[in-house]
Amino acid sequence: MSTTNAQQVEERLVEAIASFGPDASEVTRDATFEELDIDSLDLVELGQIAEDEFGVRIEPDDMKQMRTVGDAIDFVAARA
């Protein structure tokens, strides 16, 4: 995993999450999906972006483990 890759993943996923409703300034690594009002359909879409753009498939069981924005970024960045 290169630094560039991790940074790209973070930027893209933060952008995507912000597009689901929350203000971009609220989308920090520590923010939980619950706080951001990100629901299961949003997470499904986030998973599709990860798969289409980074080739990382997030299985439903893995998705259930993700609580924060950082969890999702780390999961995808580690496999991108």
Next chain:
Amino acid sequence: MTDGGCALVTGGSRGIGAAISVSLASVGRPVAVNYRSDRDAAERVIADIEAGGGSAVALPGDVSRQEDVDALFGAAEERLGPVLVLVNNAGTRADGLSPQLRDDDWDQVLATNLSGPFRTTRRALGPMLRARHGRIVNIASIVGARANPGQSNYAASKAGLIGFTKTVAAEVARRGVTVNAVAPGLVETDMTEGVGRELLAAVPARRAGTPEEVAACVRFLASDEAAYVTGATLTVDGGLTA
């Protein structure tokens, strides 16, 4: 159409599916006409559409097979753009009274009529959700809500399709994607030939419907004007179930 997407009509080469393909193309929507076995019929639909100034391609595939569904969408996207209208029309029958139905009769009808729409819908939803726009129309049947002895497998598949329609509609409504069903009654096609003649007397309209009358309803549900209609089943039966 201004969204740049195409329509995919499964089982679009004959009967109601052919009429739907022609109808959607008539309002400027490029159409992927899927067929399972009758390539000549699909080519005739393409010729009809092109003669009317529309654009369409014929794409083979059996919706009961996941690999065919993947190939079908890949080809449609490559040739016509994202699939933003999906019409799950492909259907089959294998009639018989319940005590005599073979496993094959049951499995094949459920695989095509219910599992097929699930597989195509699953594949279609990703791009639709991301586009914040999509229309899915499932061709059900009044047999999904009304008994027709000899068609328990078909009835189960169509009732299941209506339930599927409602729940998926609720799941994706806030993304601008609508999911509806159209439930035809007695319609003149190859598939209904020889069945339901006795039903005709019970139809308040006193005639069978035409594929074009069903297609017009699909065209409406696929339009921008139908944006607030979702999870609905539009019955097109000349009053048979009224």
